[in-house]
């Protein structure tokens with residue numbers, strides 16, 4: 036190990052797996068809360084290549100590593116069939132293809148020096164965008180080369196394109212239908228919402244067959260009833276479009292009214308609507324999230340001509356001022372930079388009389404220290420919406436305004452993955468309305484206070500879909516108990532399972548992202564398979580957000596927490612608070628069920644019968660699950676032939692390495708003769724590149740095979756003992 040090249044610094048994307056435990060420890064000291072999500076780095080000349088799978092297959096068995104205890108603390112073990120795997124791959128491929136077209140694959144995080152990551156290529160360089168399509172159709176290798184070239188050239192021009200909006204040509208003129216992944220009849224779910232045709236078209240292009248539950252629940256209230264919304268749903272459930280689509284819908288409807296009023300053709304209106312007073316201000320806690328939300332909304336607004344721009348720190352103020360001169364209708368930004376520009380009296384940002392939407396995304400993070408000062412200042416800039424500002428719409432001198440008829444009350448949207456509202460929240464909002472802004476508390480200390488201060492109305496729609504589960508349904512949570520020193524070995528081992536080289540994080544199937552907790556919130560990456568909690572976070576929220584980077588969009592994923600003795604207290608309190616939250620949430624439902632009451636008193640007879648049938652089916656299912664659980668609990672968690680060999684500690688000696696290689700060969704031979712074999716089988720992670728998620732999913736079956744065999748053995752040996760005993764008796768008598 037001494038001759039090994041030093042590992043790459045942890046901040047870069049796709050850092051190769053650590054080659055030395057010592058170095059890895061150093062890295063984690065610098066960044067103690069790092070949450071890593073899966074995949075790999077280059078393994079060339081790595082003496083541990085054999086651990087990484089490859090043709091030979093890895094061999095390490097979890098039980099073989101230092102008295103490991105591996106358990107599942109949540110989630111249902113279910114078989115991720117080939118169907119889902121294929122669907123995941125297909126979806127991933129389609130999306131990547133589309134992203135490549137847009138040049139999005141350049142996007143990747145980089146450390147901006149202050150501990151936070153920024154998306155390095157926040158700018159889509161125009162050079163990259165204008166690469167002829169023909170060139171992009173080359174072989175994978177050529178594509179990869181092109182990407183590298185694009186990245187390089189983007190770096191050259193990045194400075195001129197910071198946070199640029201998509202080209203108007205790009206946005207408007209590519210209205211052809213070739214790009215649409217879904218047919219009209221495949222997006223039926225959206226028609227029910229009465230989504231504007233131009234938005235349906237964008238949705239067809241994105242390939243979203245139906246709205247997610249949070250989108251379905253928020254849209255009617257937000258878009259058709261003009262209500263404020265507090266929305267909470269599990270991570271990765273599509274909250275961005277839950278507030279984004281209602282905003283776009285209303286802007287489009289207003290534009291159509293304007294067409295009616297002004298008797299102009301739609302194209303003219305489309306053109307003129309490129310420049311607009313500020314209609315929607317969306318605040319996010321981090322730069323990366325602002326950029327991501329902006330990208331997502333630009334996709335949704337693709338065919339509308341509505342401009343969406345990001346205003347975030349880390350980019351030059353002058354360039355962002357240039358962006359704002361284009362008068363975008365929607366601005367997505369972080370409080371710090373927005374307030375900086377507002378303080379500089381940026382015209383587009385301070386003329387807020389036409390502002391119809393004020394959105395706080397990831398509101399739970401917004402209220403954490405470090406954000407509220409600017410946030411509060413911005414909120415204080417917002418005009419009151421009690422009707423008095425209607426007059427100023429007409430009279431503001433140097434601000435272009437939308438016609439008075441189009442300006443309804445400003446809507447406030449507050450979204451979060453976690454939500455705890457007091458039972459008298461609406462009353463508080465009512466009281467808030469009669470209170471002047473100055474008399475509100477100095478500090479924004481909770482989502483409630485924040486909503487109140489932002490002017491949320493008492494009839495706000497509260498959509499809390501976190502009831503059933505705070506974490507994604509298909510997330511499998513697991514933990515490994517180990518010593519602090521062995522964490523590195525486990526980390527390396529898990530990463531090595533994914534072991535292949537990579538390009539950028541978004542562009543590769545097998546890359547690794549080492550991230551701060553700031554980054555772990557809200558960032559959306561396709562197909563993240565595994566999240567590793569190298570160190571447990573202090574708060575449940577952070578745990579939820581970290582874990583929520585995987586199992587997004589109803590796909591399967593797993594999170595692995597490495598628990599050292601020092602983490603135990605944190606671990607128990609985390610488990611406690613997670614189960615308490617779940618318990619609290621289902622309290623009403625549980626008690627209602629126990630008393631045989633239906634919560635919805637207004638249900639029709641038909642619905643009641645349906646509900647009764649559903650409950651019956653659920654209770655049968657529960658009984659079956661209980662029986663399954665009972666059966667599972669009767670089986671030992673691990674085979675008795677538990678090996679205590681371990682790979683970890685202060686590096687691996689050449690002798691141990693040799694032994695491991697030999698063991699690897701032996702295991703491969705064992706596995707090839709699996710069907711005939713009569714030796715024991717472990718839950719193998721790393722064998723033939725089996726990832727932790729798959730291993731977790733398969734583990735039940737493997738253990739089951741072992742246990743049957745062991746039971747059979749036990750039965751034979753007991754029979755033998757009985758026979759012997761009988762023979763003995765016979766002998767004495």
Ligand SMILES: Nc1ncnc2c1ncn2[C@@H]1O[C@H](COP(=O)(O)OP(=O)(O)OP(=O)(O)O)[C@@H](O)[C@H]1O
Nearest residue numbers: 243245246247270271272273274275276452557559
């Ligand atoms: N209706 C839909 N159908 C399928 N995919 C969707 C749909 N709506 C959004 N998505 C995709 O789901 C992913 C997650 O969406 P989004 O980032 O809005 O989730 P989120 O709830 O904000 O997550 P987080 O709380 O972690 O920020 C994105 O890749 C988005 O493109």
